[in-house]
Amino acid sequence: MSQHRHPGAPGRAGAVPTLPDLPEATVARLPEYLRALHNLAEAGHETVSSEGLSGAAGVNSAKLRKDLSHLGSYGTRGVGYDTALLIEQIEYVLGLTQCRAVALVGVGNLGHALAGYDGFASRGFRIAALFDADPTRVGEVINGLAVRHVDELPRVAAEESISIGVIATPAAAAQPVADQLVAVGVTSILNFAPCVLSVPEGVDVRKVDLAIELQILSFHAHRKASLTALPATGGSALTALPGGRAATDTQEAIGT
Amino acid sequence: MSQHRHPGAPGRAGAVPTLPDLPEATVARLPEYLRALHNLAEAGHETVSSEGLSGAAGVNSAKLRKDLSHLGSYGTRGVGYDTALLIEQIEYVLGLTQCRAVALVGVGNLGHALAGYDGFASRGFRIAALFDADPTRVGEVINGLAVRHVDELPRVAAEESISIGVIATPAAAAQPVADQLVAVGVTSILNFAPCVLSVPEGVDVRKVDLAIELQILSFHAHRKASLTALPATGGSALTALPGGRAATDTQEAIGT
DNA sequence: CGCGATTTGTGCACGTCTTCACAAGCGCCT
DNA sequence: AGGCGCTTGTGAAGACGTGCACAAATCGCG
Numbered sequence: 126m127s128q129h130r131h132p133g134a135p136g137r138a139g140a141v142p143t144l145p146d147l148p149e150a151t152v153a154r155l156p157e158y159l160r161a162l163h164n165l166a167e168a169g170h171e172t173v174s175s176e177g178l179s180g181a182a183g184v185n186s187a188k189l190r191k192d193l194s195h196l197g198s199y200g201t202r203g204v205g206y207d208t209a210l211l212i213e214q215i216e217y218v219l220g221l222t223q224c225r226a227v228a229l230v231g232v233g234n235l236g237h238a239l240a241g242y243d244g245f246a247s248r249g250f251r252i253a254a255l256f257d258a259d260p261t262r263v264g265e266v267i268n269g270l271a272v273r274h275v276d277e278l279p280r281v282a283a284e285e286s287i288s289i290g291v292i293a294t295p296a297a298a299a300q301p302v303a304d305q306l307v308a309v310g311v312t313s314i315l316n317f318a319p320c321v322l323s324v325p326e327g328v329d330v331r332k333v334d335l336a337i338e339l340q341i342l343s344f345h346a347h348r349k350a351s352l353t354a355l356p357a358t359g360g361s362a363l364t365a366l367p368g369g370r371a372a373t374d375t376q377e378a379i380g381t
Numbered sequence: 382m383s384q385h386r387h388p389g390a391p392g393r394a395g396a397v398p399t400l401p402d403l404p405e406a407t408v409a410r411l412p413e414y415l416r417a418l419h420n421l422a423e424a425g426h427e428t429v430s431s432e433g434l435s436g437a438a439g440v441n442s443a444k445l446r447k448d449l450s451h452l453g454s455y456g457t458r459g460v461g462y463d464t465a466l467l468i469e470q471i472e473y474v475l476g477l478t479q480c481r482a483v484a485l486v487g488v489g490n491l492g493h494a495l496a497g498y499d500g501f502a503s504r505g506f507r508i509a510a511l512f513d514a515d516p517t518r519v520g521e522v523i524n525g526l527a528v529r530h531v532d533e534l535p536r537v538a539a540e541e542s543i544s545i546g547v548i549a550t551p552a553a554a555a556q557p558v559a560d561q562l563v564a565v566g567v568t569s570i571l572n573f574a575p576c577v578l579s580v581p582e583g584v585d586v587r588k589v590d591l592a593i594e595l596q597i598l599s600f601h602a603h604r605k606a607s608l609t610a611l612p613a614t615g616g617s618a619l620t621a622l623p624g625g626r627a628a629t630d631t632q633e634a635i636g637t
Numbered sequence: 638c639g640c641g642a643t644t645t646g647t648g649c650a651c652g653t654c655t656t657c658a659c660a661a662g663c664g665c666c667t
Numbered sequence: 668a669g670g671c672g673c674t675t676g677t678g679a680a681g682a683c684g685t686g687c688a689c690a691a692a693t694c695g696c697g
Contacts, residue, residue: 143607144603144604144607146604147600152597152600152601153593153597155596155600156590156592156593156596156597157590157593159596160575160576161577181577182577183577218600218603219596219599219600219603220599220600220602220603220604220606221596221599225595225599225602227595234494234497234498235494235498237493237494238490238491238493238494238495239494239591241490242490242491242591244575244590244591244592245591245592245595247592248592248595248596249599250592250595250599288599288602289595289598289599289602312602312605313598313599313601313602314598315594315595315598319416319500320416321417321437321438321439327605329598329601329602331594331597331598333589333591333594334412334413334500335495335498335500335501335589336412336500336501336503336504336506337409337412337413338571338587338589339481339483339501339504339506339545339571340411340412340415340475340477340504341408341409341412341587342545342569342570342571342585342587343475343476343477343481343505343506343544343545343569344403344408344411344474344475344476345408345569345585346476346481346544346545346568346569346585347400347474347475347476348400348402348476349568349583350476351399351400
């Protein structure tokens with residue numbers, strides 16, 4: 126039953142824009158659905174079934190339906206979901222209707238790449254400013270944007286309305302940088318430095334550690350190797366392994 | 382009681398190296414513990430309490446103890462964990478005792494940064510080869526390693542024993558590259574391209590999508606904004622927000 | 638107009654993860 | 668030797684996430 130309706134959707138003015146408080150797992154999947162939907166829309170599909178969309182997003186179709194049902198859902202039984210409408214819905218829920226300004230701190234190896242990554246701009250994020258603590262790096266122009274000294278953060282934050290801070294500094298510099306970001310009012314931080322940040326309540330920190338991902342893969346490789354080494358009497362078994370539990374956000378197969 | 386013992390640990394030769402099959406959530410946290418332990422060891426701590434280590438790793442202490450108990454645990458009641466021993470244990474379980482060779486495909490913006498990222502080498506991963514499909518990029522030397530054409534993958538894979546493949550290509554190229562990696566025997570893939578890969582059973586794929594992380598942050602920012610907009614009768618409430626559920630691998634606070 | 642094919646939305650059961658709370662064990666000090 | 672404080676390891680309960688299976692709803696066609 127559509128006992129819940131979620132106004133505040135694009136086009137619906139007036140009513141209270143009550144955001145349904147989605148399960149975290151669902152939130153983490155919505156961007157994936159969104160990407161798949163954009164692909165489908167470009168391919169000319171006006172509607173998609175849960176089966177089709179879930180396939181494109183690499184998840185179970187029941188999971189997809191439950192996820193979408195959480196946001197009030199705009200599907201039609203017997204037909205599927207209206208592609209364009211669903212895109213609008215998800216973008217609204219994710220807060221992507223407004224273009225968000227991102228401040229990137231740390232223009233080293235990784236920061237350089239992030240500054241030039243076009244995957245951000247294409248999904249509604251605008252890199253508004255680049256910072257670094259190294260004076261020799263200040264002034265360098267990357268992708269049309271000049272690197273400023275990190276001390277200028279307060280001034281720049283006042284001009285641009287910074288919504289998200291990205292930390293791509295060495296581990297030692299990350300905590301002070303986080304403190305500075307918080308001080309200028311940033312409440313969302315994406316941390317690439319391999320360390321734990323401590324921030325006041327109300328500030329969200331997401332961490333991405335590339336080495337950790339490799340280590341998780343290493344574990345599974347190690348486990349697979351130790352499984353093939355023993356149980357197979359033959360010895361050098363390189364054939365199909367017994368499918369183990371896959372990681373949370375890991376796809377473990379599905380051929381073709 | 383210590384009814385389970387896990388031989389195969391460093392130093393223990395002979396016995397069956399039965400890897401305990403850890404919960405995925407635990408595996409994902411072990412690398413974080415490992416990093417914290419290295420820091421503590423460098424700082425001179427010979428032992429750590431679960432409280433101390435969990436603090437450094439940003440998790441609950443009970444969770445830490447349960448995680449460590451899964452791998453047979455080498456703690457001493459009333460004292461804590463022997464730092465060096467625990468490092469050895471975790472590194473063994475994660476399969477980091479052997480240095481793993483990584484092949485990186487796609488030397489664009491992001492691939493460039495990954496090739497130069499020293500966080501890999503410092504944690505037991507050696508970037509053994511760089512590939513790209515673009516002939517103009519082939520031959521370029523990055524960090525002392527020459528970029529080869531992706532067609533050379535089979536030959537190089539035969540020389541070096543590639544353990545993990547990293548895909549940093551545009552989305553359109555990712556699937557064919559994955560197929561090629563699988564063809565040469567790679568069973569662990571880290572995918573930075575924004576698309577779903579389909580691989581045969583037994584191959585592990587982990588996906589890292591930078592834009593998705595930003596979108597998740599965007600959602601929380603949006604939610605926080607819509608919460609402050611309404612419930613506070615005063616209007617412009619910029620003060621402390623009601624603490625909501627934090628994301629799975631998201632720290633949401635704990636000030637000093 | 639009615640019927641069947643199709644697809645959504647969801648109740649329910651199951652497995653996994655988290656957290657609390659506490660007994661068991663260890664070392665130190667007297 | 669004995670007791671005391673501290674810390675680990677773990678049972679149990681609750682929260683969360685997943686997937687099945689099916690009722691409800693919609694469309695198209697005869």
